Amino acid sequence: MFEESLALRQGLRDQPGIAWVMLSLGNIALVQGDYGAARANYDDALMIFRAAGIRDGIAWALNDIGEVLYHQGYHAAAQARYQESLALFRDIGGKLGIAWALNNAGDAACQKGDKAAAHALLEESLILARDMGNQRVIAWSLHSFGSLAVVNGDGLTARQLFDQSLSLRHAIGDKRGSAECTISLGLLARADGKLDQSQIMLKAGLAQSNAIGDRRQVAQGLAALVAALCDRAGGEGARKVYQRGAQLAGATDSLIDTIRAQLDRQYRQPYEQAMATTRAALGEETFTAAREKGRRLSLEETVTLALAGT
Numbered sequence: 001m002f003e004e005s006l007a008l009r010q011g012l013r014d015q016p017g018i019a020w021v022m023l024s025l026g027n028i029a030l031v032q033g034d035y036g037a038a039r040a041n042y043d044d045a046l047m048i049f050r051a052a053g054i055r056d057g058i059a060w061a062l063n064d065i066g067e068v069l070y071h072q073g074y075h076a077a078a079q080a081r082y083q084e085s086l087a088l089f090r091d092i093g094g095k096l097g098i099a100w101a102l103n104n105a106g107d108a109a110c111q112k113g114d115k116a117a118a119h120a121l122l123e124e125s126l127i128l129a130r131d132m133g134n135q136r137v138i139a140w141s142l143h144s145f146g147s148l149a150v151v152n153g154d155g156l157t158a159r160q161l162f163d164q165s166l167s168l169r170h171a172i173g174d175k176r177g178s179a180e181c182t183i184s185l186g187l188l189a190r191a192d193g194k195l196d197q198s199q200i201m202l203k204a205g206l207a208q209s210n211a212i213g214d215r216r217q218v219a220q221g222l223a224a225l226v227a228a229l230c231d232r233a234g235g236e237g238a239r240k241v242y243q244r245g246a247q248l249a250g251a252t253d254s255l256i257d258t259i260r261a262q263l264d265r266q267y268r269q270p271y272e273q274a275m276a277t278t279r280a281a282l283g284e285e286t287f288t289a290a291r292e293k294g295r296r297l298s299l300e301e302t303v304t305l306a307l308a309g310t
Helices: 002-011 015-032 036-054 055-071 075-092 095-112 116-133 134-150 155-172 173-191 195-211 216-231 235-259 263-283 284-295 299-307
Strands: none
Touching: 002 036, 015 055, 015 155, 036 055, 055 075, 055 095, 075 095, 075 263, 095 116, 095 134, 116 134, 134 155, 134 173, 134 263, 173 195, 173 216, 173 263, 195 216, 195 299, 216 235, 216 263, 216 299, 235 263, 235 299, 263 284
């Protein structure tokens, strides 16, 4: 649909219209983890908007470029783009843009470890979103606050915020957001030692993310599932569980490398700890062999393996 719109607008030489369609195409590529295509669309849109002096278009393009940088782990660079976007939105009075830029800048600050800045940015975003009555932004801000609570070690608050966000996302039909919340809640259940509940939620969120083609979210769900598997390893079957975890870790690493993304810190830390434990349990040779086997799996094979068994 967007490709047809782009072709039509190109035929009419509607440059601003072309730029807005490019942002939409970039957003699709972003979710799919095709960051090269996303960035190319955003950069081209930004160039058109700047040439035409369309300030709200410039602000949205800067925000979206920040999203690519964030997903790839360049949090300082992402925050700089979000702040540029925020300044423009404030100047033109675009409340929706202000709310999104604040939320995104808060996420970047959280990943950088600047917790005070993250809290201030997210709080302003949530207040503004509630003032507008925009349920989608409210849901995203609640989830972002929950992620900050995880980083702060406050699991109880995080769970409450994720639950609120999930309810809203179900209500507005936000499948991507619902999958994200489900994975976040599964990661929290794992931290609480509720391993059966954790696996159920992580697998559900992983399946939902795969169904909508969100490859970075699939990677984060896989990383969380690997950590949960490591926790479950024990008794006579421990070695097989560790081998499965190492294989899934190889597939996770391959996916991250393919899309050139980085896991958020709340996923990365337990994942790295689980890999250290798994490596020690299996020994270097067995661990490496299992991990390399996982790296050769396709995405669908990886998801099938992740969703199978306990």
